[in-house]
Amino acid sequence: MSAEQSPKIVIVDESPVRAAILEEGLREAGFTQVVHISEMQSLLARIYSVDPDIILIDLENPSRDVLEAMFQVSRAVRRPIAMFVDQSDSASIQASVEAGVSAYIVDGLKKERIKPILDLCVSRFNAFAKLQEELERTKSQLEDRKVIERAKGILMKMKGLNEDEAYVLLRSTAMREKKKIGEIAQSIITASEMLK
């Protein structure tokens, strides 16, 4: 950061993990004044008390409408404006909306100083989304593995197969039916429970 004082940034996000990722990124980039607000009930009071230059909020946060209202009537916060007021850089606006970040910027903050913050947030939001996706995938893989193990056990017992044969039967059935092995395994478990 230059000698100019670092802008005060508020992150409004109910996800502590994403907020932490954002906060860390902003601090690494030299923005020293970053505050995270996760409590939506007293949102306005907390924003007034911080008096930020920039508010970053998750697009999926219903409290965005509350922020917009605040900006129209607020005397305490100095006439903030939404990022979209400056339409000159529509590509970066689109990128941030697609990533899921919305920024509200207090009037008077220079555009050159907003851009790096927004860019950083977009990449951090995207990184978070990727992380979530990986977590989901790992979870479902783990779940699949458990289901396949149980289905194999059922096949081995009922059809007198060994483990490899049971797996081959599952896989070939899945291929024939154009389904995932996990789905076939699940239906075997369901069927065997019904036949109990």
Add this chain to the structure above:
Amino acid sequence: MTGPLRIGFIPLVDAAALIVAVDKGFTSAEGLDVTLVREVSWSNVRDKLNIGLFDAAHLLAPVAIASSLGLGHVKVPIAAPFNLGINGNAITVSPALHAALMEEIEGGDRFDPMVTAKALARVVTKRKRAGAEPLTFGMTFPFSTHNYQLRFWMAAAGVDPDEDVRLVVLPPPYMVDSLASGHVDAFCVGAPWNSVAVDLGIGHILHFVSDILVRAAEKVLAVRQIWADKNPETVAALVRAAVKAAEFIEQPENRAEAARILAQPERIGVDAEVIQRTLDGRLKISPDGALRESGRYLLVGREEAGCPDPVQAAWLYAQMVRWGQTALSPEALKTAMGVFRPDLYDAAVGRSGQSGQAAGGSFSAFTGPAFNPADVAGYLASFEVARRGR
């Protein structure tokens, strides 16, 4: 024809014609491939429509006008070729405020908004004298019918909505919690949230908004003006599908099916029974189970509800002027009226020259002079409480 369409909506009963059009196959019958995207806030719907992530959206009628005028946000001209609903909101108050109001009514008609507004004025005065905090009213957005309906009602009895009470924006899903926790004393919101509060025993429906304004445009199907110009056939097909869906919903024998479609977790996600109450205009208004029925609670397709009426747009613009959101200008009035497009509606359904004047032309409220879009200044001058010229 354009490719696949993405349309944003907020989970509210007045998105009914849009949701049923897609889920009942009226859009695909028109050759459209539509994906509905559920959203959480009006700012989000507006922004995604503005930058083209959505091709169309379920939008608050005043937001479509504000967007076209560049009020509060970026200026993006919007066209509304279909009106998704007339009325549909209600004012719900906490049991404590309800009791205080009823005490002040003293035998007057509790469904008469002038009677309740005067009672509210007395409650407000008493609280002031006692040094109590001002009453807080929740509504959904600065540019919303809910905001204007609350203001219109209370100002009729001299309650200044900016000085005597607090009006705050709350996301609809937070309304009920906020009433329960005492964060707000009352709110104005669309279905199903009023019924949810009544069912939980924490609210009384004080008014249907149709008590205040006989006929008020609520939500529109909004598209960008530029997009509408480039895709006239798609716009027409969308309108036709919405018209068919609205007709379907308005048949009493279809209500249960429509309510089931809307109740799906990925659509509105509340009990079908609660949704059907709204569609039937037969609502439980107090925790003791008292029912109230109105043929005007929510109009989806009947009485020409689907055809956008520029007089409605003019009235909404007049409210923006009355409450200091913008200054009165003939050009802005013209722009506002131009957002509502009965011509596109007429072209889509294959009729000409009716221009939405058929049923929607007149506009009336429980008080104040008749509204005439040719004399907005004269109309506004008749109201004592206002924020003009800010």
